[in-house]
Amino acid sequence: MPASSVSDGLVVLGAKDLTKSFGGIRAVDHLDLTLARGELRCLIGPNGAGKSTLFGLLSGLHRPDAGQIVFKDEDITNLKPFQRVRRGLCQKFQTTRIYRALTVAQNLVIADRTPRSSRRKNGRLSWALSTLGLDSEGEVPAGELSHSHQQWLEICLALATEPDLLLLDEPTAGMTPEETELTAQFVVNLNRQGLTVLVVEHDMAFVRYIAQRITVLHYGRIFTEGSLGEIESNHEVRRIYLGER
Amino acid sequence: MSLGYVVSLLYQYVDTLAFLLLAALGLMIILGVVNVINLAHGELIMMGAYIATLTYNRAHLPLPVCMVLSSIGVGLFGMLLERFVIRRFYDDKLGALVATWGVSLILSQGTLLVFGPSMQSVPLPAWTFSYGDYSFGGYRLVLFVIAIAAVLIAWWIFYYTRLGVRTRATMQNADMARALGVDTRHIYLLTFGAGSALAGLTGALYAPTTTIVPLMGSQFVDVAFITVVIGGGSNPIVGALTSAALLSLIATPLSSTLGTFSGRIGLLIAALVVIRFLPRGISGYFQDVRYRHMARVAS
Amino acid sequence: MAREYTGFWRVLNGPQEIGRGPVFWCLFAFLALGLLAYPFFGSVFALSNLANFCLYIPMGLGLALLWGYNGVLSFGQGAFFAIAGYVYGIIAGNLLDIPGGTLLAAVGGIAASAAIAAAFGYLVFYGQVSNWIIPLLLLVLSLILETFMAQTAGYQWRVGSVLLGGYNGMTNVPSLEIGSANFGGASIAFYYLVVALMLITYLGLRLLVNSHYGHVVVGIRDDVERTRMLGYNVALIQIQVFVVAAALAGLSGILYVSWGNYINPSSMGLLAATLPVIWTAVGGRSSLLAVLLSTVTLRWVADTLAVRGGEYAFLVMGILLLVTMLFFPAGIVVTLARRWLHQKSMYRDLKQNGAP
Numbered sequence: 001m002p003a004s005s006v007s008d009g010l011v012v013l014g015a016k017d018l019t020k021s022f023g024g025i026r027a028v029d030h031l032d033l034t035l036a037r038g039e040l041r042c043l044i045g046p047n048g049a050g051k052s053t054l055f056g057l058l059s060g061l062h063r064p065d066a067g068q069i070v071f072k073d074e075d076i077t078n079l080k081p082f083q084r085v086r087r088g089l090c091q092k093f094q095t096t097r098i099y100r101a102l103t104v105a106q107n108l109v110i111a112d113r114t115p116r117s118s119r120r121k122n123g124r125l126s127w128a129l130s131t132l133g134l135d136s137e138g139e140v141p142a143g144e145l146s147h148s149h150q151q152w153l154e155i156c157l158a159l160a161t162e163p164d165l166l167l168l169d170e171p172t173a174g175m176t177p178e179e180t181e182l183t184a185q186f187v188v189n190l191n192r193q194g195l196t197v198l199v200v201e202h203d204m205a206f207v208r209y210i211a212q213r214i215t216v217l218h219y220g221r222i223f224t225e226g227s228l229g230e231i232e233s234n235h236e237v238r239r240i241y242l243g244e245r
Numbered sequence: 246m247s248l249g250y251v252v253s254l255l256y257q258y259v260d261t262l263a264f265l266l267l268a269a270l271g272l273m274i275i276l277g278v279v280n281v282i283n284l285a286h287g288e289l290i291m292m293g294a295y296i297a298t299l300t301y302n303r304a305h306l307p308l309p310v311c312m313v314l315s316s317i318g319v320g321l322f323g324m325l326l327e328r329f330v331i332r333r334f335y336d337d338k339l340g341a342l343v344a345t346w347g348v349s350l351i352l353s354q355g356t357l358l359v360f361g362p363s364m365q366s367v368p369l370p371a372w373t374f375s376y377g378d379y380s381f382g383g384y385r386l387v388l389f390v391i392a393i394a395a396v397l398i399a400w401w402i403f404y405y406t407r408l409g410v411r412t413r414a415t416m417q418n419a420d421m422a423r424a425l426g427v428d429t430r431h432i433y434l435l436t437f438g439a440g441s442a443l444a445g446l447t448g449a450l451y452a453p454t455t456t457i458v459p460l461m462g463s464q465f466v467d468v469a470f471i472t473v474v475i476g477g478g479s480n481p482i483v484g485a486l487t488s489a490a491l492l493s494l495i496a497t498p499l500s501s502t503l504g505t506f507s508g509r510i511g512l513l514i515a516a517l518v519v520i521r522f523l524p525r526g527i528s529g530y531f532q533d534v535r536y537r538h539m540a541r542v543a544s
Numbered sequence: 545m546a547r548e549y550t551g552f553w554r555v556l557n558g559p560q561e562i563g564r565g566p567v568f569w570c571l572f573a574f575l576a577l578g579l580l581a582y583p584f585f586g587s588v589f590a591l592s593n594l595a596n597f598c599l600y601i602p603m604g605l606g607l608a609l610l611w612g613y614n615g616v617l618s619f620g621q622g623a624f625f626a627i628a629g630y631v632y633g634i635i636a637g638n639l640l641d642i643p644g645g646t647l648l649a650a651v652g653g654i655a656a657s658a659a660i661a662a663a664f665g666y667l668v669f670y671g672q673v674s675n676w677i678i679p680l681l682l683l684v685l686s687l688i689l690e691t692f693m694a695q696t697a698g699y700q701w702r703v704g705s706v707l708l709g710g711y712n713g714m715t716n717v718p719s720l721e722i723g724s725a726n727f728g729g730a731s732i733a734f735y736y737l738v739v740a741l742m743l744i745t746y747l748g749l750r751l752l753v754n755s756h757y758g759h760v761v762v763g764i765r766d767d768v769e770r771t772r773m774l775g776y777n778v779a780l781i782q783i784q785v786f787v788v789a790a791a792l793a794g795l796s797g798i799l800y801v802s803w804g805n806y807i808n809p810s811s812m813g814l815l816a817a818t819l820p821v822i823w824t825a826v827g828g829r830s831s832l833l834a835v836l837l838s839t840v841t842l843r844w845v846a847d848t849l850a851v852r853g854g855e856y857a858f859l860v861m862g863i864l865l866l867v868t869m870l871f872f873p874a875g876i877v878v879t880l881a882r883r884w885l886h887q888k889s890m891y892r893d894l895k896q897n898g899a900p
Binding site: 282284330333334338339340342343344346347348349350351353354355357358463466467470471473474506509510513516517518520521522524525 | 670677687691861863
Binding site: 080085086091098100101103106111113160 | 756762775
């Protein structure tokens with residue numbers, strides 16, 4: 001069930017004419033993307049459409065061959081990843097990247113960048129930890145968590161950086177349907193609290209649950225954009241996914 | 246500046262180039278394929294020098310035969326080293342560094358204990374020629390020829406033999422190579438043996454030019470390490486060649502005017518500066534440039 | 545069952561170091577008191593020897609921080625040790641008649657090591673180089689420095705009125721003097737200085753590694769990319785840790801020249817560069833306490849070997865290093881400590897569940 005938008009219309013992310021090639025492959029091709037504050041946007045598209053590359057460009061892992069990224073009215077195109085995180089743009093990766101040898105508590109200590117003296121409780125983070133059941137697993141080494149808990153821990157690490165824009169790259173990969181629904185509820189509630197979220201997902205059940213607005217990518221370009229209903233009834237979208245004539 | 250002076254500089258350049266190439270090639274091939282740095286490399290070179298010297302002085306064999314024996318002997322030792330030590334550190338570069346440093350200490354101190362602080366050396370073949378005011382030793386030109394030959398042979402093996410194909414496959418993607426039936430452990434063993442044999446050969450070749458002491462390896466490793474750092478492990482042969490050529494270009498005028506120490510310090514500074522801008526060395530940079538070129542071609 | 549500590553005690557007893565809880569701290573206090581009381585029943589010779597072993601602890605702990613907690617292997621700690629020693633000798637030798645001259649020299653020596661480390665770190669860490677490049681380049685640096693210093697014999701090689709001394713090194717280096725206290729090698733004052741610095745360094749680093757900063761340092765070791773993506777300027781932090789390790793090595797260097805009044809090029813050479821690596825690897829680089837114990841023990845071993853058969857010292861060290869890396873990769877002390885803790889918890893479980 002699509003959630004209602006809490007967006008106030010202010011643009012938080014503006015990507016213009018982004019282009020990136022790897023070797024001989026044009027992964028992202030003159031792509032424009034705009035996100036309003038408070039939006040919950042889903043990015044879908046067949047494999048190889050350029051979704052992960054786009055995320056890499058937004059978080060700074062890749063340098064664009066051309067184009068510009070403006071985040072909260074600041075041109076961040078040439079900023080390094082850690083500088084973008086400091087400004088409030090944080091990504092959760094497709095393959096979980098957590099400190100496997102350290103405990104959950106230690107993972108969270110590292111992610112919390114606020115200085116001790118001014119460390120007020122990160123309400124959003126506490127809520128997230130208790131909702132996802134991670135607050136009771138503080139002493140467990142992160143590598144021993146179940147797969148879904150590792151995914152959720154990584155989302156919490158991202159939340160600990162107090163982001164204004166959260167990029168989620170396939171957050172439900174490898175999850176059971178129940179866990180997927182939990183994650184979907186969680187993301188919707190996060191967004192209701194005012195966090196702008198951009199999600200890449202393959203799982204249509206998840207997309208259906210959370211979608212306000214969907215952007216479809218194909219061959220590194222934006223194929224079409226629209227609400228869930230518009231996208232689902234779009235024959236062209238079906239074609240690029242299923243190869244129908 | 247007389248022509249003789251230019252020839253003398255050229256000679257020094259070629260001499261330094263040969264030294265860098267011979268000292269570093271074995272190390273770089275091992276780094277490129279097996280992905281470890283062997284800190285006992287200097288001691289392998291020392292072993293080659295000692296074997297050549299001992300067989301020459303005690304068994305009175307002709308010098309070239311002694312050198313071949315050195316190469317084979319150290320190559321076999323290298324394979325033993327791979328089998329019993331290196332194998333545990335495939336995924337742990339720093340661990341390999343420390344473990345091979347232990348081996349290095351054992352070899353150098355062991356040699357000191359068994360053979361004493363120095364040994365009677367091998368006489369240098371007296372092939373000299375002169376040009377203008379300068380006279381040059383012909384032996385070191387022979388070393389240059391051997392160095393180039395070594396690079397060419399390595400090139401031929403890498404790109405024109407089945408073994409080379411399998412080795413390159415292992416370098417690029419060991420898991421994939423294994424899935425296709427390549428015995429990567431065998432490749433690592435052979436590569437380590439070959440790299441060690443090269444080190445042994447280097448020691449034997451330079452034995453007539455220097456004093457035979459247990460710590461003689463250190464004069465080779467500082468330049469070998471810098472050559473490796475600048476060359477990068479992506480393509481050992483291209484890396485070794487370009488790195489050695491570049492470094493000799495820096496070192497020759499420096500040592501010629503300010504002395505050997507300035508030459509070496511210049512190399513270290515060059516390495517630090519290069520690494521700041523080309524973190525994966527020259528061969529890594531070439532790889533990146535190739536990818537970017539492909540990207541442009543595609544668009 | 546984990547004890548719950550708060551505030552300062554929580555940081556001191558944090559997870560990054562073995563040895564926690566009241567039993568440990570009682571033993572620690574007992575040992576510390578023993579060290580402090582030793583001058584009352586030990587001979588001057590024994591005191592001087594023990595001080596000589598312990599002055600290397602800051603250097604060892606610095607490498608434990610750098611390698612064990614930050615994942616950066618350094619073969620350059622010997623170089624930083626000796627650079628500080630030489631610079632101290634130069635400054636102190638030129639300021640012989642000035643009160644506080646040696647203190648200035650000490651600051652200068654440590655600052656010199658720190659500055660060179662900062663420069664090296666800038667070139668290496670911002671480039672995001674592979675981890676094997678750093679130990680290699682530091683090895684080369686040690687080698688070049690040793691070779692350079694060894695050929696500085698002769699009168700033309702001097703700074704001010706201090707001769708560098710070439711292969712034989714710098715002699716007649718004045719001991720540290722603060723006020724009226726002279727910290728010469730055979731003095732009780734020097735012994736207490738070393739013990740104090742050793743305890744301060746250990747406790748200080750222990751607080752550091754358990755602090756938030758320490759957790760980030762460990763995070764960099766475990767996953768550099770992840771730490772970057774959490775908003776940390778990783779290169780800057782790595783430089784900071786590198787400089788701290790170099791400064792600690794420099795501190796040991798200052799203590800060394802104060803103890804022996806001499807320094808020579810072999811202190812910055814390859815063999816000297818190896819020693820901190822051996823202490824750290826054999827003890828267990830992931831634990832400050834293990835490195836502290838192994839440093840003192842191996843210094844004692846080397847000293848004993850030097851008396852009974854000096855040629856064997858480095859051979860033994862080499863064998864020890866190889867054996868440790870092959871069979872005790874986490875370090876001998878750390879492996880034993882873990883086994884003991886494991887036995888203890890197994891024993892406790894058996895008791896709880898009612899052993900037959």
